[in-house]
Amino acid sequence: MRPVRIYYNKTGKLKYISHLDINRVMLRMIRRGKINVWFTEGFHQHPYVNFALPLSLGFESESEAVDMRINDDMTNDEIMKRLSAVAPDGMEITAVCDPIKKFSEIAYADFYIVIKGECEKELDDFLSQPQIIVEKTTKKGGIKQIDLKEKIVKYSVSAEGGDTALLITLPAGTQENINPNLVLAAFSDDLSIKRVVRRAIYDSEMNIFA
Template sequence: MREVRLKFSKTGQAKYISHLDTNRVFSRAFSRAKINLWFTEGFNPRPYMSFSLPLSLGVESLCENVDIRITDDMSDDELKKRMNDALPVGIRILDVYENFMDCEQICYSDYVYKFEFDDNDLALQKIKSVLEADQIMALKKGKQGRKRVFKETDIKQFIVKYNISIRDEDIVLNIRLFAGVKKNLNPTLLFDTIIRLIDMDFEWKSIARINLLTEDLKQYR
């Protein structure tokens, strides 16, 4: 048995596959690819799979990871080929390797946001004003007893750095956010907050996670 990490992308319509369903997609793909996984022990054995950092629904990614333990004597290249033949459109294995980092080392995540408005110039100025403010107050869902309520939270503290400009027909925001088990900002919450604060309807948008980084800014792998 050996433990390996599969780095994969999740793009196009696959961004609408939830984290739970992504787990099921991989389980079925391993079965179709005839890859024998190590099963956990106990009353309800299940194939060992560990995803590094769950991805928000509707967000694309070029840097997802799932760790598995295989009992087959199979090369990394063969494993990659079999899985890519078995996975649905939009999910692709990019790399397979051993000797990988622990997910607790993830500290930052780089995203690319693309917006399109009727008036991109006006929207750009408004988004800049939001990002440059001392506070960015988001509305997070919470509970008060049995009631679901919205609580205001300052998310400015989760933004490390950013760059925003107009390119062709889109406003493009490159932004680094805190991520991981200690401090984490949902990229969808940031998008929803920006749209609410600028009070403008968008024509089109996309969000993509392009990189995961450690505290010392090394690429997580």
């Protein structure tokens, strides 16, 4: 038994598929691709798959990762070939490799966001404020105030063919997670968001997660 990490993109119509649904898709891909994965040993045995980070409904991603364990000596190349053959439209397997870090070490993520219409100036002004206080629901269901400004690692705003593009790096992972929708909602409650794409994930040193 050896652990493998699978990286994939989730784009196009797959953005309408929830995280739970993607879990099921992956389980079926494993079966259809005849990948000999390790099953948990409990009352209800099921294939062990562990996803790096959940992705909100409506988001695309170029940096999804899932871990599983392989029972036989199938190579990473072969796993990649087999999963690619059974992946649905919108899912592209980009790499299969041996895991190095734990998913719990993920600390940040890049998001690429396209907002309909020209609002570069307003968005830049908003993000360059010294403080952006918003209310966030905590895991326990309470509400606390946080300063978004100190959470944003970096950002850049640009015009993109009549629309506005924002590239922003935010805390992501089990320790702290800021959904980019929180930033967008603080900016305006009347936005038409064309795309949100998770571009990359990083560890606490801002190294690309692997």
